[in-house]
Amino acid sequence: MSQKASIKTIAELSGVSVATVSRIINQNGRFSAETEARVRKIMDDLNYYPNTVAKSLRQKHSMVIGIIVPDITNTHFSRLILEIENYLFQYGYSILICNTNEDENLEQRHLDTLISQRVSGILCLTGRRHIIPVNIPVVYLDRRPEGYIEKEDYLVESDNLMGGCLAARSLIESGCRSIGIVYAPTVDINHNMRCEGAAQMITEAGLVPAYIKAQRVSAPIATDAVMDYFKNNPSPDGLVCTNDLLAVGAFLALMELGISVPGKVKITGYDDSPLAGVYSPSLTSIHQDAKAMSKCAADMILKMIDGLPPAKSHEIIPVRLISRETTA
Amino acid sequence: MSQKASIKTIAELSGVSVATVSRIINQNGRFSAETEARVRKIMDDLNYYPNTVAKSLRQKHSMVIGIIVPDITNTHFSRLILEIENYLFQYGYSILICNTNEDENLEQRHLDTLISQRVSGILCLTGRRHIIPVNIPVVYLDRRPEGYIEKEDYLVESDNLMGGCLAARSLIESGCRSIGIVYAPTVDINHNMRCEGAAQMITEAGLVPAYIKAQRVSAPIATDAVMDYFKNNPSPDGLVCTNDLLAVGAFLALMELGISVPGKVKITGYDDSPLAGVYSPSLTSIHQDAKAMSKCAADMILKMIDGLPPAKSHEIIPVRLISRETTA
DNA sequence: TTGAAAGCGCTAACAA
DNA sequence: TTGTTAGCGCTTTCAA
Numbered sequence: 001m002s003q004k005a006s007i008k009t010i011a012e013l014s015g016v017s018v019a020t021v022s023r024i025i026n027q028n029g030r031f032s033a034e035t036e037a038r039v040r041k042i043m044d045d046l047n048y049y050p051n052t053v054a055k056s057l058r059q060k061h062s063m064v065i066g067i068i069v070p071d072i073t074n075t076h077f078s079r080l081i082l083e084i085e086n087y088l089f090q091y092g093y094s095i096l097i098c099n100t101n102e103d104e105n106l107e108q109r110h111l112d113t114l115i116s117q118r119v120s121g122i123l124c125l126t127g128r129r130h131i132i133p134v135n136i137p138v139v140y141l142d143r144r145p146e147g148y149i150e151k152e153d154y155l156v157e158s159d160n161l162m163g164g165c166l167a168a169r170s171l172i173e174s175g176c177r178s179i180g181i182v183y184a185p186t187v188d189i190n191h192n193m194r195c196e197g198a199a200q201m202i203t204e205a206g207l208v209p210a211y212i213k214a215q216r217v218s219a220p221i222a223t224d225a226v227m228d229y230f231k232n233n234p235s236p237d238g239l240v241c242t243n244d245l246l247a248v249g250a251f252l253a254l255m256e257l258g259i260s261v262p263g264k265v266k267i268t269g270y271d272d273s274p275l276a277g278v279y280s281p282s283l284t285s286i287h288q289d290a291k292a293m294s295k296c297a298a299d300m301i302l303k304m305i306d307g308l309p310p311a312k313s314h315e316i317i318p319v320r321l322i323s324r325e326t327t328a
Numbered sequence: 329m330s331q332k333a334s335i336k337t338i339a340e341l342s343g344v345s346v347a348t349v350s351r352i353i354n355q356n357g358r359f360s361a362e363t364e365a366r367v368r369k370i371m372d373d374l375n376y377y378p379n380t381v382a383k384s385l386r387q388k389h390s391m392v393i394g395i396i397v398p399d400i401t402n403t404h405f406s407r408l409i410l411e412i413e414n415y416l417f418q419y420g421y422s423i424l425i426c427n428t429n430e431d432e433n434l435e436q437r438h439l440d441t442l443i444s445q446r447v448s449g450i451l452c453l454t455g456r457r458h459i460i461p462v463n464i465p466v467v468y469l470d471r472r473p474e475g476y477i478e479k480e481d482y483l484v485e486s487d488n489l490m491g492g493c494l495a496a497r498s499l500i501e502s503g504c505r506s507i508g509i510v511y512a513p514t515v516d517i518n519h520n521m522r523c524e525g526a527a528q529m530i531t532e533a534g535l536v537p538a539y540i541k542a543q544r545v546s547a548p549i550a551t552d553a554v555m556d557y558f559k560n561n562p563s564p565d566g567l568v569c570t571n572d573l574l575a576v577g578a579f580l581a582l583m584e585l586g587i588s589v590p591g592k593v594k595i596t597g598y599d600d601s602p603l604a605g606v607y608s609p610s611l612t613s614i615h616q617d618a619k620a621m622s623k624c625a626a627d628m629i630l631k632m633i634d635g636l637p638p639a640k641s642h643e644i645i646p647v648r649l650i651s652r653e654t655t656a
Numbered sequence: 657t658t659g660a661a662a663g664c665g666c667t668a669a670c671a672a
Numbered sequence: 673t674t675g676t677t678a679g680c681g682c683t684t685t686c687a688a
Contacts, residue, residue, distance in 0.1 A: 006664085006665050006666085007665060007666060007667095008665075008666095016674075016675085017674065017675045017676075018665090018666080018667090018675090018676095019667080019668080019674070019675060019676080019677095020673085020674060020675075022666070022667060022668085023667095023673095023674090025666095026667085028667095028668095029673095030673060030674075031673065031674075032673060032674090035673080035674085047461035047462070049440065049443045049444045049461075049462065050444055050665090050666080051385075051444065051446060051664090051665050051666070052441075052444040052445045052446065052666095053381060053384045053385045053390060053445065053446050053664090053665080053666090054385050054664070054665035054666040054667090054680090055665080055666055055667075056381045056666090056680095057379075057381045057382050057385050057664090057665080057666075057680050057681065057682085058665080058666045058667050058668085058679080058680050059666085059667070059680085060680070062381060064424070064445075071410065072400065072406045072409060072410050072413075073403060073406045073407055073410050075401060075403070078400045078401045078406050079401055081400060081425070082399065082400050082401050082427055085400075085425060085426070085427050086427060086429075089426075089437075089438075094424050094426075094441060094445065095424065095425050096392070096422050096423065096424055096425075097409070097413060097423050097424075097425050098413070098417075098422075098423075099410055099413050099414060101414075109417075110417075112377065113380075113422060115377045116377045116378055116379065116380040117380045117381065117392075117422065118379060118380065118381050133375035133377075134375070134377065219605070219606040245606070248606045249606070251608070252606070252608060255608060273602075274601075274602075274603065275602065275603040275606070275607070277547070278547040278573070278576045278577070278580070278603070279603070279607065279608075280579070280580060280583060280607075280608060334680085334681055334682085335681060335682060335683095336681075336682095344658075344659085345658065345659045345660075346659090346660095346681090346682080346683090347658070347659060347660080347661095347683080347684080348657085348658060348659075350682070350683060350684085351657095351658090351683095353682095354683085356683095356684095357657095358657060358658075359657065359658075360657060360658090363657080363658085378681090378682080379680090379681050379682070380682095381680090381681080381682090382664090382680070382681035382682040382683090383681080383682055383683075384664095384682090385664050385665065385666090385680090385681080385682075386663080386664050386681080386682045386683050386684085387664085387682085387683070388664070
């Protein structure tokens with residue numbers, strides 16, 4: 001570690017007390033312009049960097065926010081994190097990243113580390129609820145945690161129900177009369193909501209949804225599932241898929257079967273992932289407002305850190321449909 | 329903040345000195361089994377979490393590694409970061425993420441923050457070289473920084489030259505005799521290396537590379553550039569693209585022009601991004617070994633933190649070609 | 657095997 | 673406007 005100069009060094013060299021140097025660093029007033037100039041000069045000369053660790057210890061909070069996330073490699077999460085990081089940096093906060101790989105054990109160890117680090121707050125995107133034995137604010141983001149308690153827990157989520165509705169509605173409006181929902185079992189409960197939203201909308205239109213289940217969230221596995229379904233059932237003319245990967249898998253199946261998209265069958269995806277816009281055909285998808293979600297969660301935790309109650313403990317951020325070729 | 333119990337509380341309640349508690353926490357020996365049992369019980373009862381901040385202050389390093397990265401949303405970077413985080417967590421290190429959005433100014437501010445936080449080490453993936461006025465180890469990863477000094481700076485990079493070669497060679501081997509290189513100006517110097525590698529290989533084969541320049545790294549813009557090129561020049565029969573996005577853009581252009589891929593023209597991308605495997609046609613691409621790169625960089629910085637010189641100051645990680653439909 | 661005590665670099669009363 | 677000083681929670685010598 002390194003960094004010879006401390007506030008004491010600076011104080012001695014500039015002939016003032018450490019208190020004065022501290023006041024200057026933090027712009028707390030009660031020092032003269034001349035003193036400031038002299039002290040600043042010394043700080044520059046010595047390449048002085050205030051020691052945040054000492055400051056944190058003294059002030060009892062660290063200006064660090066911990067983010068617990070399943071997998072930063074998933075663009076949905078990295079988009080959220082990017083926005084949070086950018087936004088919180090303006091307030092002087094840094095971001096500690098913890099990937100859990102959906103592993104409960106690892107998640108707990110990460111959590112313990114965050115507590116030991118005395119982070120100012122924790123943002124949890126894993127869908128797991130945590131009982132923190134100390135007074136660190138926690139905000140859940142994106143995934144509503146299992147065992148979530150309304151009013152007591154703090155949660156920002158995307159309107160997955162609405163997303164499912166929008167997707168199904170777009171199919172119905174473009175004339176589909178027989179709609180399948182392509183989904184896969186996953187710890188991500190949001191997929192369920194999307195299914196539910198779609199099913200609601202389909203039912204409201206007087207139609208009956210078909211369920212096409214892939215064993216995992218994976219394109220090739222979705223391909224198999226859809227292929228299988230189309231071979232053994234009357235063909236749907238529209239498919240709502242609970243994310244873009246499944247949608248691509250479905251498309252690949254139809255291509256294999258020689259069924260034209262969007263001619264015979266229309267498809268919607270979810271997430272508006274990077275591939276949606278460049279796929280061929282381009283993918284109609286539900287776009288989640290990562291920026292709004294992030295800002296909302298960040299503001300919430302900022303409030304809580306300041307000891308104030310957030311305006312609302314539960315926010316649901318709207319989504320929108322991006323129409324592209326697969327539903328043209 | 330929060331956490332009532334300190335080492336002192338524990339000491340008092342268990343009737344030993346803080347020194348003993350500290351020794352127990354850190355398993356430094358010099359305490360009896362009975363004492364340990366008693367102390368541990370109290371720690372459990374009080375939900376005691378050792379304060380890492382105080383420890384860092386005292387020991388003068390923080391068990392935190394800062395990562396400076398252009399944009400975590402880019403899968404290439406998030407893959408690296410995921411691996412680094414997983415790997416370093418085993419050694420007790422946490423990861424502080426700083427996104428620069430390729431903004432030099434923001435990068436500098438992030439750097440200052442990291443220094444103030446007294447991070448144990450810095451991993452820099454932005455391609456910018458930093459003079460750190462304090463003794464914090466820096467390892468450059470992925471992008472060789474501008475002004476890089478061999479032997480003096482520490483660098484782990486991917487073999488982009490080799491990647492360019494492999495891509496071009498695969499085209500040549502599948503019979504292409506007229507190869508275009510699709511590229512775009514970017515701060516990412518790796519793109520240049522890929523071009524160079526491809527050009528070398530093409531030249532060695534006695535052919536002459538054509539250069540097709542997109543104004544930015546973007547699929548639609550690449551589409552325009554390629555469309556334009558094909559309209560005004562004799563058609564190449566192979567395209568090496570410096571990343572997958574450009575490759576997809578190129579493909580879209582050819583489709584528009586009614587030129588079959590891989591029938592008339594074969595295409596290679598770079599990065600083996602998530603879309604490569606699921607695109608239709610699937611994209612032949614160069615796969616970078618994120619895991620090896622990350623491990624190598626992490627080991628390097630771990631060594632440096634321990635005050636030891638890494639085995640080598642410069643590592644170049646091999647890449648491999650993933651053959652898919654666009655070169656079938 | 658244990659304890660006393662100094663000190664890491666900083667902030668914030670309190671006093672001047 | 674400035675200085676003195678007591679800690680924040682921990683590790684680590686040194687002594688017992």
